[in-house]
Amino acid sequence: MRTHGWSGSAPASDEEAVERILAAAGRAIDERGADLSIADVARTLGVTRQTVYRYFPSTEALLVEAAVHAAADFLDRLAEHVHGLTEPEEAVTEAIATALEWLPKDKHIGLLVTPGRADAHSESVTSDVALQFANAMVRRFDVDWTALGFSDDDLDELAEYLLRIIQSFVVDPGRPPRTGEALRGFLRRWVGAAVRR
Incomplete structure (x- = not known):
């Protein structure tokens, strides 16, 4: 050096x-x-x-790494927010809704989950990083996934599914956008169905 x-x-x-x-x-x-x-x-x-x-090696690589660097704080805050929610449906609902509420205020994490970055190669890198982020989020819930019959592969797929849900709301929040309890009710009904066993 x-x-x-x-x-x-x-x-x-x-x-x-x-x-x-x-x-x-x-x-x-x-x-x-x-x-x-x-x-x-x-x-x-x-x-x-x-x-x-x-x-x-590039501005994009620096952006992604800076976002990853900031992700730990976001995950800590989110884990604290959903602490005590042991039902998978409630934990998933609250985590997604809260992430969607916090994302507009968090420029760092937005870089991980907002699709359509200028560089197509970096988009795939960001997608890989975003999947790691989503995986870490799911595994920090207070849900006993093993007791509910979820395998590691199931959790990997659930993380991808949740990330895709978050990305879809980021790209198009709806007309009008759902917020607060309306958003949570929608997520509880439709996304919650994915984790009901």
């Missing part, structure tokens, strides 16, 4: 360099959403664009 740049305070390791880059990218996403460039991040850090490219 080169030691010049970094506004006079070089990172001690590549891991620290990546953390600083992700933190700078996170601040840029907070300010501008997906409309950031490697040059913006480099300027914030006092390094060249080439330095950032050494760790992230």
Whole structure:
């Protein structure tokens, strides 16, 4: 790792360099959403664009990694919100509805589940990352999936299904959009049916 740049305070390791880059990218996403460039991040850090490219091959790769970096906090908050919901129908309903309510305010996670990014290759990368995110979400519910007869493969498919539901609402919230208890009633009736055993 080169030691010049970094506004006079070089990172001690590549891991620290990546953390600083992700933190700078996170601040840029907070300010501008997906409309950031490697040059913006480099300027914030006092390094060249080439330095950032050494760790992230493209702006899209940096966006995805910054979103993943922020996903842990989102998952923690969501797990706390649905804590105590042990019925799968209620946990799934509340998790989807809450995620849909929080997404417009969370530019980072929106990058993981909003389809139609400019780069078709990155869209498949984002989709893989989004599936990992959805998988982590399902497995953090207080539902005893094993006792209910769900296998690991079932949970993988459920995570994909829930992600597809979330994405469909992101793309087209409906006319008029369902919110609050109307959204929860709709999800409980139709999505809840997928987890009733």
